[in-house]
Amino acid sequence: MHIWQRKTLSFILISLMLATWLPGTVLASSTPAISLDQAIQNVKQIFNIPLEYTNFASGFNDNINRQTWSLSWNNPSDSGGSFNAQVDASTGEIISITCWNQDDRDNSQIPSISLAQAQKIGTELLPQLVPSRVASLVLIPDNQIIALTSSGRSDYTLHWQRMVNNVPVSGEGANIQINANNGQVRSYNLNWTNNLDLPAPSGIITPDAARQAFINAGMVQLEYILPNASTYRDQPKSFPLLVYRLDHPSNGRIDAFTGKPLDLDNEQSLYGKGRGMSDVSNKDSIAGAAPIPLTPQEQEEINQTSGLISQEEAAAVVTKWVELSDNLILRTATLTKDGRDNNVRIWNLSWTSNTSASPKQPIDLFGQVDARTGDLLRFNLDLPSDNSSDAAMTLTAAQNLADSFLKKVQPQRYSSLKLDPTSTDVNVNTKLQPVAGQTTWDFNYLRTVNGISFPDNGANIVVDRTSQRIISYNLNWIDRDFPSAQGIIGSDQANDIYLQAAPLTLCYIPVYNDEKTLPEIHLIYQAQNLPEQPDVSMIEAHNGEKLNEQGQPVSKNLGVHIFNDISGNFAEKEIALIGQAGLMSEYGDSFHPDESIKIADLLRAMVNCSVDIYSTRSYTDQDVMNYALRQGWIKEMLAPESTVNRGLLSQLMVRFLGLEYVAKLSDIYQLPYQDGSALGDDLRGYAALTWGLGIMKGDGVNFGAQKLVSRAEAASALVHSLEAKPQM
Numbered sequence: 001m002h003i004w005q006r007k008t009l010s011f012i013l014i015s016l017m018l019a020t021w022l023p024g025t026v027l028a029s030s031t032p033a034i035s036l037d038q039a040i041q042n043v044k045q046i047f048n049i050p051l052e053y054t055n056f057a058s059g060f061n062d063n064i065n066r067q068t069w070s071l072s073w074n075n076p077s078d079s080g081g082s083f084n085a086q087v088d089a090s091t092g093e094i095i096s097i098t099c100w101n102q103d104d105r106d107n108s109q110i111p112s113i114s115l116a117q118a119q120k121i122g123t124e125l126l127p128q129l130v131p132s133r134v135a136s137l138v139l140i141p142d143n144q145i146i147a148l149t150s151s152g153r154s155d156y157t158l159h160w161q162r163m164v165n166n167v168p169v170s171g172e173g174a175n176i177q178i179n180a181n182n183g184q185v186r187s188y189n190l191n192w193t194n195n196l197d198l199p200a201p202s203g204i205i206t207p208d209a210a211r212q213a214f215i216n217a218g219m220v221q222l223e224y225i226l227p228n229a230s231t232y233r234d235q236p237k238s239f240p241l242l243v244y245r246l247d248h249p250s251n252g253r254i255d256a257f258t259g260k261p262l263d264l265d266n267e268q269s270l271y272g273k274g275r276g277m278s279d280v281s282n283k284d285s286i287a288g289a290a291p292i293p294l295t296p297q298e299q300e301e302i303n304q305t306s307g308l309i310s311q312e313e314a315a316a317v318v319t320k321w322v323e324l325s326d327n328l329i330l331r332t333a334t335l336t337k338d339g340r341d342n343n344v345r346i347w348n349l350s351w352t353s354n355t356s357a358s359p360k361q362p363i364d365l366f367g368q369v370d371a372r373t374g375d376l377l378r379f380n381l382d383l384p385s386d387n388s389s390d391a392a393m394t395l396t397a398a399q400n401l402a403d404s405f406l407k408k409v410q411p412q413r414y415s416s417l418k419l420d421p422t423s424t425d426v427n428v429n430t431k432l433q434p435v436a437g438q439t440t441w442d443f444n445y446l447r448t449v450n451g452i453s454f455p456d457n458g459a460n461i462v463v464d465r466t467s468q469r470i471i472s473y474n475l476n477w478i479d480r481d482f483p484s485a486q487g488i489i490g491s492d493q494a495n496d497i498y499l500q501a502a503p504l505t506l507c508y509i510p511v512y513n514d515e516k517t518l519p520e521i522h523l524i525y526q527a528q529n530l531p532e533q534p535d536v537s538m539i540e541a542h543n544g545e546k547l548n549e550q551g552q553p554v555s556k557n558l559g560v561h562i563f564n565d566i567s568g569n570f571a572e573k574e575i576a577l578i579g580q581a582g583l584m585s586e587y588g589d590s591f592h593p594d595e596s597i598k599i600a601d602l603l604r605a606m607v608n609c610s611v612d613i614y615s616t617r618s619y620t621d622q623d624v625m626n627y628a629l630r631q632g633w634i635k636e637m638l639a640p641e642s643t644v645n646r647g648l649l650s651q652l653m654v655r656f657l658g659l660e661y662v663a664k665l666s667d668i669y670q671l672p673y674q675d676g677s678a679l680g681d682d683l684r685g686y687a688a689l690t691w692g693l694g695i696m697k698g699d700g701v702n703f704g705a706q707k708l709v710s711r712a713e714a715a716s717a718l719v720h721s722l723e724a725k726p727q728m
Contacts, residue, residue, distance in 0.1 A: 032060070032067050032069070032089035032090070033089065033090050033091075033092075034069070034087065034088070034089045034090065034091070034092045036058055036060075036069060038092060039058075039069040039071060039087040039089065039092070040058075040071060042087055042092050042093075042094060043071060043085045043087065043094060043097070046094065046125075046128050046129065047083070047085075047097065047099075047185075049073050049083050050073075050075070050081065050083070050101070052075050052077065052079075052081070053073035053074055053075050053081060053082070053083055054073075054075070054076060055073065055074040055075070055076050056071075056072065056073050056074075057071075057072045057074075058070060058071050058072070060089070062089075066088060066089075066090070066095075066194065067088070067089035067090055068086050068087060068088060068089055068095065069086065069087040069089050070084070070085075070086050071084065071085045071086070071087065072084045072085075075101070079101075080100075080101065081100060081101035082098075082099070082100055082101075083097070083098075083099045084096075084097065084098045084099075085097045091132060093129065093130045093131070093132065093133070093190075094129045094130070094188070094190075095130075095189070095190040095192075096187075096188060096189045096190065097185070097187060097188045098186070098187045099184075099185070099186060099187070100186075110148065110154075110181075110577060110719060110722055110723050111146050111154050111180035111181060111577065111580065112180070112181045112182065112183075113178075113180060113181070113182075113183050114576075114580070115144070115146075115156055115560070115580065117183065118156035118158065118178045118180065118183070119139065119156075119158060121178055121183055121185070122139075122158040122176040122178060122185075123139065125176065125185065125188075126160065126174060126176070129174075129188065129190070130174070130190060133162075133190070133192060136162055136163055136164065137160035137161065137162060137163070137173060137174055138160060138161050138163050139158065139159075139160050140159045140160065140161050140173075140531050141531055142157075142158075142159060142531055144156065144157065144560065145559065145560060145580070145581055145582040145613060146180055146580050146581055147581055147609070147612060147613070148577060148578070148581040148583065148609050148718075148719065148722050154179070154180035154181060155177050155178060155179060155180055155186060156177070156178045156180055157175060157176075157177050157178075158175065158176045158177075158178065159173060159174070159175050160173050160174040160175075161173045162174075162192065164198050164508065165198070165200060165201055167201055167506055167507055167508055167523070168505075168507045168508070169196075169198070169507070169508040169510075169521075170507050170508060170509040170510070170526075171191065171509075171510060172191050172192055172193065173190075173191060173192075174188070174189065174190045174191075175187075175188065175189050176188045193510070193518065193519065195518065196510075196518065196519070196521055197520075197521060198508055198521050198523075199257075199521065199523050201256070201506065201523060203257065204256040204257055204506075204523060205254075205256060205257070205259045205525075207504060207506075207525065209259055210254045210256070210259065210504050210525035211499060211504055213254050213259045213260065213261070214252065214254055214495075214499070214504060214525075214527065215492075215495050217248060217250070217254075217261050218248070219246055219247070219248040219250070219252055219261070219527075220244050220245065220246055220247075220491065220494055220495050220498050220539075221244065221245065221246075221247040221248075221453065222242070222243075222244055222452055222453075222485075222488070222491070222494075222541060223242075223243060223244075223245060223247060223452060223453045223454065223455060224240045224241065224242055224243075224449055224452055224453070224454040224456070224482060224483075225240065225241050225243055225245070225454075225455075225456055225538070225551055226238055226239075226240050226241075226340070226454075226456040226457070226478065226480075227239075227241060227550055227551030227552065238340070239480055239481070240449075240454070240478075240480050240481075240482050240483065241483065241540065241541075241547075241551050242452070242482075242483045242485060242488065242540075242541040242542065243538040243539060243540055243541055243547060243551070244489075244491070244494035244495075244498065244538060244539040244541055245537060245538035245539070246498070246502075246527065246537075246538075247453075247455070248261065249261070249263050249264075249422050250262050250263050252502075252504075252526055252527035252528075253509070253524045253525070253526045253527075254504065254524060254525040254526075255522060255523075255524055256506060256522075256523040256524055256525055257523065262509075262522060262524055264511065307372065308335070308345055308371040308372055309347070309369070309371055309372070309374050311333045311335075311347065311349075313374065314333070314347035314349060314367075314369040314371065314374075315330060315333070315349055315367075317367075317369045317374055317375075317376050318349060318365070318367035318369060318376065318379055320376075321376055321379070321405075321409055321473075322365060322367070322379050322381060324351070324365070325361045325362050326361075327353045327354055327361045327362070328351040328352065328353060328361075328362060328364070328365055329351060329352065329353075329354055330349060330350070330351050331350050331351065331352050332348075332349070332350045333347060333348070333349045333350075334347075334348045335347055335348075335371060336348060340478065341478065344370065344372070345370075345371040345372060346368050346369065346370060346371060346377065347367075347368065347369045347370075347371050348366075348367075348368055349366070349367045349368075349369070350364065350365070350366050350367075351364060351365040351366075352364045360384060361384070362381055362382060362383055362384075363382040363383070363384055364382045365379065365380070365381050365382070366378075366379065366380045367379040367380075375410075375475070375477075376409055376473070376475070377474070377475050377477075378473060378474045378475065379472070379473050380471070380472045381469070381470075381471045381472070382471075383464060383467060383469075383471060392465065393441070393463065393465040393466075393468050395441055397468075398441035398443075398463040398465065398468075399419075399441070399443060401463055401468070401470065402441075402443045402461040402463060402470065405461065405470055405473070406445065406459060406461065409473070410459070410475065413447075413477065416447055416448055416449070417445040417446070417447055417448075417458060417459055418445060418446055418448055418453075419443060419444070419445055419446075420444040420445065420446050420458070439464065439465055439466065440462050440463060440464055440465060440471070441462070441463045441465060442460070442461075442462050442463075443460070443461045443462075443463075444458060444459075444460050445458045445459040445460070445461075446458040447477070449482045450482065450484070450485055452485060454482075456476070457476050457477050457478060458476055459473070459474065459475045459476070460472070460473070460474045461473050461474075483542070485541070487542060488541040488542050489539075489541060489542070489543075489544050493544060494539050494541070494544070497539050497544050497546065498527070498536070498539055499527065501529065501533070501536035501546055502527040502528055502529050502536060503527070503528075503530070504525040504526065504527055505525065505526055505527075505528050506523070506524075506525055507523075507524060507525075507526055508521050508522070508523055508524075509521070509522050509524050509526070510522075534548070534554045534559065535548055535549065535554075536548070536554055537549040538551070540553075550618075552617065552618040553618065559582055560579060560580055560582060561579040561582065561585050561588070561589050562576075562579055562589065563575060563576070563579050563589060563590060563591040564589050564590055565590050565591055565592070565593065566591050566593055566712075569593050569712055570712065570716075571593070571712040571713065571715055571716035574715050574716045574718075574719040574720070575591055575593065575712060575715045575716075577719055578605070578715045578718070578719065579591070581608075581609075581613070582608075582613050583604075583605040583608055583609070583613070584601060584604075584605050584711065584715060586601055591711060591712075591715075592711055593710060593711055593712035593715075594710050594711070594712065595710065595711050596643045596644075596708045596709065596710060596711075597643065597644050597709050597710065597711045597713075597714040598640065598641050598642065598643065598644075599625075599634075599638050599639075599640060599641075599642045599643070599644050599648075600621040600624050600625060600640035600641065601711075602644060602649075602652070602714050602718070603624050603625065603627075603628045603633065603634070603652075604616075604619065604621075604624045605714075605715075605718055606628070606633065606652070606656055606718065607619070607624055607627050607628070609718070609722060610631070610656075621640035622640065624640070625637060625638065625640055631655075632655055632660070633652055633655045633656060634652075643708050643709075644708070644709045644714065645705060645706050645707060645708055645709060646696070646698060646703060646704050646705055646706070646707050646709055647683050647686070647687075647703075647705035647706065649696065649709050649713075649714065649717055650683065650686040650687055650689075650690045650695075650696065651663075651683070651686050653686075653690055653695050653696070653717055653718070653721040654685075654686045654689050654690065656721055656725075657693075657721055657724065657725055659689060662685065662689065663685030663686045663688075663689055664685055665685060666681040666684040666685045669684055669685055669688035669689075670688070671684065671687060671688055671691075671703070672691055673687065673691075673698055673701070673702055673703040674701055674702050675702040675703055675704070675705075676703065679703065679705060683703075683705055687703050687705070690717070693720070693721070693724040694720050694723070694724065695717050695720045695721050695724060696713070696716070696717045696720070
């Protein structure tokens with residue numbers, strides 16, 4: 001299968017959790033250099049443990065790589081709270097802390113401290129925690145967004161990369177999480193492997209040679225992909241794209257000494273029945289009742305489910321290809337939509353064993369059938385364990401069985417399916433010996449369209465080596481129009497664009513082997529996205545556009561913005577927060593504070609606060625308008641480029657807060673504006689609420705309902721509305 005690049009921080013966080021919580025074995029002869037008393041003192045000299053955390057417990061772990069003290073303080077009262085720490089028992093350095101209390105829920109999620117302030121807190125703390133290691137840790141800049149939302153927490157996560165010989169050690173470093181509202185440290189973790197043999201970066205190939213090796217290995221492949229349809233945009237299905245993307249067993253890694261792709265052996269890695277359903281139906285309508293008109297959606301669903309094969313026909317499809325034992329009884333059958341295409345319906349059928357089943361008979365059978373075409377999509381046959389004979393079926397015999405079955409079950413599609421050359425079982429055939437412990441052979445087949453690989457589609461077949469039966473079959477296939485390969489950019493240009501976005505970077509990488517305690521360190525060139533840039537996963541084959549892992553265009557404006565034209569503005573603080581959240585970046589690092597706000601730009605910022613900026617980054621202006629109309633923020637469709645006056649702004653903010661029902665009680669309000677008597681009932685309550693909640697105050701004297709709103713005024717109103725938004 002394909003291993004996709006992830007940001008360094010994500011990998012480190014996973015590694016940290018594994019390193020922190022993996023229990024060690026306490027050795028009877030262990031005598032730690034740092035006593036429990038010293039460990040406690042080291043923590044309390046840096047962190048203030050609340051006095052009410054009176055329950056204390058400790059533990060000691062001793063493994064090959066490190067001895068640690070685990071310390072835990074807890075509040076025994078109903079209010080709760082805890083502080084946990086791990087201390088290196090050899091050096092006394094603190095390697096992790098986490099703290100939590102019941103009051104750690106802020107009334108407002110608007111950050112009170114900036115990223116620069118958070119970095120200062122972390123930079124001053126780190127030397128106290130790991131004084132002997134801090135010289136090898138480099139703060140990695142991160143264009144991290146702090147969402148402006150009243151749900152969840154606002155935290156800054158700071159990452160320091162471990163460096164040796166000015167080369168980063170992949171997966172190792174320190175992280176500190178800081179509350180963006182009060183500057184308190186929520187958590188800290190160090191991931192650091194001692195006694196590593198790190199080769200010096202001498203005698204290695206040049207970056208240019210690594211680049212040529214990357215290109216020669218054909219790591220960036222022309223392929224079709226199927227992006228996920230966006231739930232928020234109500235798309236019934238997605239359509240294939242033709243892209244260039246990294247698809248190679250090495251995942252873009254070049255050995256810095258040999259200049260060859262770093263392909264791992266099978267032993268190596270980079271990272272240490274429900275029963276019964278009531279069959280209830282009501283076929284008879286209520287006597288004498290007049291039929292109720294169907295909605296368009298209900299009628300469409302009826303149309304989609306007409307002409308489908310019956311449950312019995314679907315069951316017959318499964319049993320045509322899988323021998324059904326006498327002990328298996330059909331227990332459930334459900335008709336569902338395909339998650340990738342709302343127009344496709346699937347029969348899901350489950351057979352389970354009765355109580356008198358023989359020990360050698362199948363335990364259960366599950367099958368899926370396309371309810372319109374009758375295609376067998378999937379089956380899984382669960383066989384009981386059989387240790388009576390060795391699982392001696394050869395790979396060649398199993399592959400012949402799989403090919404023969406695939407040719408019979410998919411005669412029309414067989415020619416478009418090719419055995420995946422990187423399939424694990426096929427690739428390591430020369431290394432694996434037929435042993436009883438390996439009970440199956442797995443085969444992956446990839447679909448090709450127009451001679452181009454389409455890895456998102458294909459088939460998988462699993463053969464049981466003892467019974468010499470196919471026990472699992474899965475077909476993943478869509479019927480779509482595929483874009484032509486005519487007029488695409490060449491592979492040379494695709495490599496240039498890809499390596500510009502994800503340049504080859506020299507780094508150390510640990511490779512773990514089950515037979516060795518410590519990882520083996522390799523010095524490699526690896527294609528990786530820059531920390532401050534959006535992740536680029538693939539290149540659109542026709543126009544060279546950079547795409548993310550969902551196949552969406554990478555937004556150049558997605559990320560933190562420090563606007564260069566807001567100094568001295570009345571809303572400078574609020575606009576800076578907007579920039580930290582990645583909002584209102586229509587002009588890049590300029591804000592244009594005095595320009596009139598467009599309705600689509602304001603609504604986009606509101607949508608990003610309501611959902612999140614990553615889920616909505618591909619929204620068009622029309623998508624934004626449709627979302628706002630569904631939410632009731634606007635009552636009719638407006639032109640996206642329309643300007644906004646103060647009257648409309650007050651209505652938008654009140655509706656955003658869910659307080660429109662209060663605003664409609666217009667007779668209960670006293671307006672503080674000189675022009676308040678001129679406001680109609682359609683605005684009186686909105687103007688009063690936005691004043692009272694501190695969201696907007698007109699010009700301080702008059703409300704000015706018809707005055708156009710600037711981008712600065714809109715940003716200010718949005719931030720203050722979030723401050724006023726009630727907690728859920």
